Amino acid sequence: EAQVTQNPRYLITVTGKKLTVTCSQNMNHEYMSWYRQDPGLGLRQIYYSMNVEVTDKGDVPEGYKVSRKEKRNFPLILESPSPNQTSLYFCASSLSTAQPAYEQYFGPGTRLTVT
Amino acid sequence: RKEVEQDPGPFNVPEGATVAFNCTYSNSASQSFFWYRQDCRKEPKLLMSVYSSGNEDGRFTAQLNRASQYISLLIRDSKLSDSATYLCVVWGGTSYGKLTFGQGTILTVHP
Numbered sequence: 647e648a649q650v651t652q653n654p655r656y657l658i659t660v661t662g663k664k665l666t667v668t669c670s671q672n673m674n675h676e677y678m679s680w681y682r683q684d685p686g687l688g689l690r691q692i693y694y695s696m697n698v699e700v701t702d703k704g705d706v707p708e709g710y711k712v713s714r715k716e717k718r719n720f721p722l723i724l725e726s727p728s729p730n731q732t733s734l735y736f737c738a739s740s741l742s743t744a745q746p747a748y749e750q751y752f753g754p755g756t757r758l759t760v761t
Numbered sequence: 762r763k764e765v766e767q768d769p770g771p772f773n774v775p776e777g778a779t780v781a782f783n784c785t786y787s788n789s790a791s792q793s794f795f796w797y798r799q800d801c802r803k804e805p806k807l808l809m810s811v812y813s814s815g816n817e818d819g820r821f822t823a824q825l826n827r828a829s830q831y832i833s834l835l836i837r838d839s840k841l842s843d844s845a846t847y848l849c850v851v852w853g854g855t856s857y858g859k860l861t862f863g864q865g866t867i868l869t870v871h872p
Binding site: 686743 | 803810860863864
């Protein structure tokens, strides 16, 4: 089954404790991206990757890191989480970066709480 | 000014009604446009792409006006199952691979 998976789905952590949210897709997609969703602010792009070893900042990259060492995986790293990073996080992928842009397939989301 | 702005909503309509959402974007270099649907904090899913020529999928019609920099979504004969948040999405603009979402418009269809 074609899908985007994220782990963990729910996480409660404390300020400053490094964490990684994994994202994996099995569709051989070139493009992957991370978003956070907050009430009243909608979805905002954190980082995106056009292909292996190619990553770029989105609108809200501060406090986050990513890597794209292989095509299927795009982990999101919070080196020192803070309470303002409490949010619902979505990973997404799409087939290609050619135009017109392709449909984004989203993972189920990770609900992160930082205390 | 926000890069992508949507009607604030919420929209509450009876079954069978026709409802329209608008979305404006600020960057004229934006290249592709979409409407996504999101159910109650679940993952967004593509509803339809939006083309300059307009496109229709059953009860849904999307239009793009590049000159005025807005896109629209029309839903005819609303169903209870249409209740969701509708997200306007713009690809490209300031950066080639960047995707920008509007805040979303909540639609509730009631009996």
